[in-house]
Amino acid sequence: MSAGPDRIAFVRQPGSRGILWLRQAFAMLKAARAQWLSLVLAFYFVQLVVGLIPYAGPIAMMVLRPVFTVGFLAAAWTQERGGAPSIRHLARGFRANLGALIPIGVFLLVGTLVAVLASMPFDGGALVDAIKSTEPADEALPNPKVQLGMLASIVFALPVVAAAWFAPALVVFNNCGTARALATSLRAVIANWKPLAVYGLIVALYGAVFPAMGIALIAALLPEAAARIAVVLTIVPYVFIFITVQTISDYVSYRDIFHPDEGAPIADAPDPGAGSGTP
Secondary structure (H helix, E strand, O other): OEOOOOOOOEOOOOOOHHHHHHHHHHHHHHHOHHHHHHHHHHHHHHHHHHHOOOOHHHHHHHHHHHHHHHHHHHHHHHHHOOOOOOHHHHHHHHHOOHHHHHHHHHHHHHHHHHHHHOOHHHHOOHHHHHHHOOOOHHHHOOOHHHHHHHHHHHHHHHHHHHHHHOHHHHHHHHOOOHHHHHHHHHHHHHHOHHHHHHHHHHHHHHHHHHHHHHHHHHHHHOOHHHHHHHHHHOHHHHHHHHHHHHHHHHHHHHHHHHOOOOOOOOOOOOOOOOOOOOO
16 A cells, blocks of 8 residues: 555555456446446547537547546446446536546646657657648558657657546545646556556557457458448447446546455445535
8 A cells, every 4th residue: 555644545456457457347337238338429429529619629528538537437436336327427527626627637638739749859740740731640650750759659648648547536536636636646557557557458459459450351351342331330339348348447447546445336435526526
């Protein structure tokens, strides 16, 4: 357990926990398939609609991402206590501590922008030019300079992602302010790099490698028109289900690291966004 006078306690879990998080998340999905899939679908519908607003839409969704994350946390919290996830949970974050959640979103936005700009010395600005270009992304990706820029950006973005990883949960479950939530999340991620590395590898394998292999196989076996239909009927639902599992795993991993001795459910955790403002 890692704690100090002003620090929130957490534990260092072994690498195998990264697998367990996804298994437990999948079990939660199996127990409430329709509810979880409807909730995640509703989120992506909102993201699609807001994203249609030029320039401001995508920025707004990134800033509001921690707020919507609280909705998923609330859904998982409710399910552990015998309730059911619901689309109404999606708005729970707007009834939580917006004064701490919105700055986390701003931190993510600014941190991502800095990470992209930091790639310029490595790729000569190729990634930035590709982002600003109106050409299809698949035409820029084969460019080695763009690939180098993406790799550099990922490296620079890692501390940002680590600081924001558990931050929304810490705001609603531990009554943290923005700075304390970001700092605590960063420490917890560094301490648990082994399970998170395993988790990341599994997510990359099941969320990217396997779907890409499936698409390539379908394209090799079927005519173009039939291949498109097959991808829509097989790969797209698979990816959507996996994204839902990954979404639920955010709550599972938080609970396992910050409340390992309380099991499920968290004994004293308040209902996130239940209306108190700072649960």
